[in-house]
Amino acid sequence: MDQTEFLIQHLTEGKSYEEISRANDIPRTKLTEWWETGIDIRARIKRSNDAFNSRVNNTDFAFFKEKGKRFFFEWYDKQERKCAYCGIEEWKLEKLFDFEKGILDTKRGRGRKLELERRDAKTNQYTPDNSLLACYLCNNHKSDLISEDDHIKYFAKPIREYLEEKYSQMDNG
Numbered sequence: 001m002d003q004t005e006f007l008i009q010h011l012t013e014g015k016s017y018e019e020i021s022r023a024n025d026i027p028r029t030k031l032t033e034w035w036e037t038g039i040d041i042r043a044r045i046k047r048s049n050d051a052f053n054s055r056v057n058n059t060d061f062a063f064f065k066e067k068g069k070r071f072f073f074e075w076y077d078k079q080e081r082k083c084a085y086c087g088i089e090e091w092k093l094e095k096l097f098d099f100e101k102g103i104l105d106t107k108r109g110r111g112r113k114l115e116l117e118r119r120d121a122k123t124n125q126y127t128p129d130n131s132l133l134a135c136y137l138c139n140n141h142k143s144d145l146i147s148e149d150d151h152i153k154y155f156a157k158p159i160r161e162y163l164e165e166k167y168s169q170m171d172n173g
């Protein structure tokens, strides 16, 4: 049991300090310390849990729901923080779509984060093999009309060029 494992068990499996302390013979004070110093790990788990919770009642999320938050985190946390189609990095999206300083904005505040997307929208389940992280523009554009291969072949490159061009127009000083 280390800090990461403690935070994963606590935050994705819902185990209490008491349970974890007893099962692993670790004093509660140690767990408190792990909690307090685990800001980055907690943030990674929180974003995974947020993605999980926002879909958990959808029928197309039944696979991950059945497997649970821990399984989902272990998949989600391995994904690169860039669009799997066009390659734009998430930190650039955060700046481009920033509420105050960004130069792009969407009605419902989408865009700042990579979105969970099905590679093949016609098979209607999110599974590790059928899921990836995509930027808002790629996700929105691809919809369920365009196949993954066609999107990459015809559209991903100009979307990236557009986003990079917009980013370069910002005052990033």
Ligand SMILES: [Zn+2]
Pocket (backbone or CB within 6 Å): 083, 084, 085, 086, 087, 088, 134, 135, 136, 137, 138, 139, 159
């Ligand atoms: Zn993209």
